[in-house]
Amino acid sequence: MEPAIEAIRLRKTYAGGIEAVKGIDFEVDSGEVFGLLGPNGAGKSTTVGMLTTTIVPTGGAARLVGFDVATEPLAARALSSVVFQDAVVDQSLTGRQNLELHARLWRVEAREAQARIDDLAHTLGLSELIRRPVAGYSGGERRRLEIARALVSHPRVLFLDEPTVGLDPRIRAELLDVIGGLRSRTEMTVLLTTHYLDEAERLCDRVAIIHAGRIVALGAPAALRAALGRELVELRVDGDTTSALASLRGRGVAGEDAFAVGTRLTVPLHDGGSREAIAAIHELGLSGSISAREPTLDDVYLRLTGDSLAAAA
Amino acid sequence: MSTAEIAIHAPSMRRRRLGPIATLARRRFQLTVRTPRELFVPLLTPIMFALVIAPALKTALHTNASYESFVAIGTVGLLIPLNTMFSGLGVIVDRVSGAQRELLTAPIPRGLLVLGNLAVALAITALQVGVLIAVAVARGIDFDATGAGVLWFVGSAVFFTVGMYGMAEILANRVSRQEEYIARVPAIAILPWFLAGALFPVTALPSFLTWVAKFLPLTHGLAVMRYGLSHDSAGLQAIWGMHDAGAMAALSLGVVAAFAVLLTAASVRIFSRSAVR
Numbered sequence: 001m002e003p004a005i006e007a008i009r010l011r012k013t014y015a016g017g018i019e020a021v022k023g024i025d026f027e028v029d030s031g032e033v034f035g036l037l038g039p040n041g042a043g044k045s046t047t048v049g050m051l052t053t054t055i056v057p058t059g060g061a062a063r064l065v066g067f068d069v070a071t072e073p074l075a076a077r078a079l080s081s082v083v084f085q086d087a088v089v090d091q092s093l094t095g096r097q098n099l100e101l102h103a104r105l106w107r108v109e110a111r112e113a114q115a116r117i118d119d120l121a122h123t124l125g126l127s128e129l130i131r132r133p134v135a136g137y138s139g140g141e142r143r144r145l146e147i148a149r150a151l152v153s154h155p156r157v158l159f160l161d162e163p164t165v166g167l168d169p170r171i172r173a174e175l176l177d178v179i180g181g182l183r184s185r186t187e188m189t190v191l192l193t194t195h196y197l198d199e200a201e202r203l204c205d206r207v208a209i210i211h212a213g214r215i216v217a218l219g220a221p222a223a224l225r226a227a228l229g230r231e232l233v234e235l236r237v238d239g240d241t242t243s244a245l246a247s248l249r250g251r252g253v254a255g256e257d258a259f260a261v262g263t264r265l266t267v268p269l270h271d272g273g274s275r276e277a278i279a280a281i282h283e284l285g286l287s288g289s290i291s292a293r294e295p296t297l298d299d300v301y302l303r304l305t306g307d308s309l310a311a312a313a
Numbered sequence: 314m315s316t317a318e319i320a321i322h323a324p325s326m327r328r329r330r331l332g333p334i335a336t337l338a339r340r341r342f343q344l345t346v347r348t349p350r351e352l353f354v355p356l357l358t359p360i361m362f363a364l365v366i367a368p369a370l371k372t373a374l375h376t377n378a379s380y381e382s383f384v385a386i387g388t389v390g391l392l393i394p395l396n397t398m399f400s401g402l403g404v405i406v407d408r409v410s411g412a413q414r415e416l417l418t419a420p421i422p423r424g425l426l427v428l429g430n431l432a433v434a435l436a437i438t439a440l441q442v443g444v445l446i447a448v449a450v451a452r453g454i455d456f457d458a459t460g461a462g463v464l465w466f467v468g469s470a471v472f473f474t475v476g477m478y479g480m481a482e483i484l485a486n487r488v489s490r491q492e493e494y495i496a497r498v499p500a501i502a503i504l505p506w507f508l509a510g511a512l513f514p515v516t517a518l519p520s521f522l523t524w525v526a527k528f529l530p531l532t533h534g535l536a537v538m539r540y541g542l543s544h545d546s547a548g549l550q551a552i553w554g555m556h557d558a559g560a561m562a563a564l565s566l567g568v569v570a571a572f573a574v575l576l577t578a579a580s581v582r583i584f585s586r587s588a589v590r
Contacts, residue, residue, distance in 0.1 A: 014590070049590070052418050053417075053418065053589070054414060054417050054418060054588075054589050054590070055589060055590050056589055056590065074420045074421070074422070075420070077418055077419060077420040078420035080418070081418070082414075082415070082418050084414055084415070087410070088411075088412055088413075088414045088415045089411075089412055089415070090340070090343075090344060090411055090412045091410065091411070092344060092347040092348070093340075093343055093344065093347075097340075097343060098412070101336065101340050101412075102415070102419075104332075104333075104336040105333060105336055105337075105416070105419040105420070105421060106419065106420060107332075107420075133347075149415070
């Protein structure tokens, strides 16, 4: 079965020589929810732009359900829909008019379109709003409308570009439920970009961590975390972190994947438990605060890039 | 494939091509009717010219009734650029705060977005020109139009509107903000009107400006409109210096048609290029 999305050495250099995407490769299977995780400016939206044909790639290739986005853009667009990062709606039209427009452009038969619109409005809690001009919607309502619009055409591939950015926590939580519910729609592939770790963990089957235009890690969130062991110990060192790290490695507490960023040492634990590791750290006389916890995707990102994703976002 | 199959598929292909333009035009119309100023504001100044200023000039300058019809047709040359430039503002609104990016991801050729907007600009301009002429007639301004003359007028007005809308699209895709767009409107929509024989014959201009005027599509457009509605071939004579009024009208109509085709093609190309990065 051919992948729903393929990116092959996909590259984009903007005017002025800014390399936003530096030759990325990934495949997304049909029905998969795939996340592009990275801070602002990492190249996520540029990648979505190239896959949705609004940004012209400088090099490489991309295919949606087998259709090359450069040479068969109409076929690729017919099978996909996008929910953009910011508001992309006709504000003075009603919600229904916005949905009908999408349905007509994606050639959904009129009667079928009305049925789908009513169904989606009900599912996404828009039934009371849909006859009002969009200008009066709240941020969350508008975002739900945009998701409904994207679904009217029953896309094979749905792109969600930072769908919860700028929303308050309550609306964001509601929207994550909505997006999580999309999984029940069979055959639809979702590509989600986000800089929120919890979104990626909660929604995605696999994530590609993207940093400065390159994919630095790709896999299931659990597998990426598991690569850092079941637990890790984090300590803040008052002195030289390089010699502290060497001491930990010499003692067999830290492996090659332990890393230092600033005054913080992160030590993945693959074999022993945190209690033994903390005792060994104390025996080495390393002073500073020590804590143990499960690895997160931020630790994965931190190890690979030297930056904290949460801080960079 | 059998002949019968071809016969069945042909109309459906046509519908597939025209369907998106109708959808996009319908959207543009829905947006336009929600901002009535787009319909009425461009009409105010030309109607003022036709109903107030032209009669006042006639009285002050002691000209005859044909001057009123001369100016009434001349004001069509102001109404069309003003209306199309107003329509072009919608392109910037679409890009900045509207659904343009959604439309760019639709499975349709992107040039259709321009043509959908053009269809509505053309329809609204036709309505406004119709109102202007009707008001002028109601005010007692006399036109001497035959069926063929009306066709000359309509052909010229349609081509000029299409060309000016292309100009508006190009400008809207070249500037980033509405303020920059509006600042350029007088130079594009109003300045040529003063040179194109709208209020007085181009031969009344200094000789070098007469030559400039001969290259303006509006000069050709107005000359054909006057030939059509008033049997007045003086404008055509001033441009071409020939004796056959029909031939001169055809030549000038060809100039306006070429203007329409070139500007539309350029606007589609510029939009298609500037809409993607």
